[in-house]
Amino acid sequence: MNLFACAQQNRYKETHEISQLKVVFLDNQSLQEIWESKTGKPSTQFQPWLRGDLAAVKTVRGFYDFSTETLYCPKWNYEVCGHELHHAALGHFHPNN
Numbered sequence: 109m110n111l112f113a114c115a116q117q118n119r120y121k122e123t124h125e126i127s128q129l130k131v132v133f134l135d136n137q138s139l140q141e142i143w144e145s146k147t148g149k150p151s152t153q154f155q156p157w158l159r160g161d162l163a164a165v166k167t168v169r170g171f172y173d174f175s176t177e178t179l180y181c182p183k184w185n186y187e188v189c190g191h192e193l194h195h196a197a198l199g200h201f202h203p204n205n
């Protein structure tokens with residue numbers, strides 16, 4: 109209930125019209141190859157942390173190409189490219205609706 113009250117205080121409505129968006133779903137390896145060919149940068153980078161001796165490997169999981177207005181995403185990965193975006197691209201895909 110606290111969450112609900114908080115959400116009520118922060119109501120918003122933000123409309124974005126996207127007229128030319130192209131969505132490309134593809135496997136991670138293909139996505140990383142396209143990223144590398146478009147940017148000339150490696151899709152996986154070793155990232156040393158600023159302090160401490162921890163490090164991380166960061167891999168490109170999805171990206172938007174502004175020049176072609178194209179979104180590259182792994183299919184069914186809602187964390188990267190949103191459940192509702194899948195509906196926008198694919199229509200109804202739940203078995204019972």
Ligand SMILES: [Zn+2]
Pocket residue numbers: 191195202
């Ligand atoms: Zn759904």
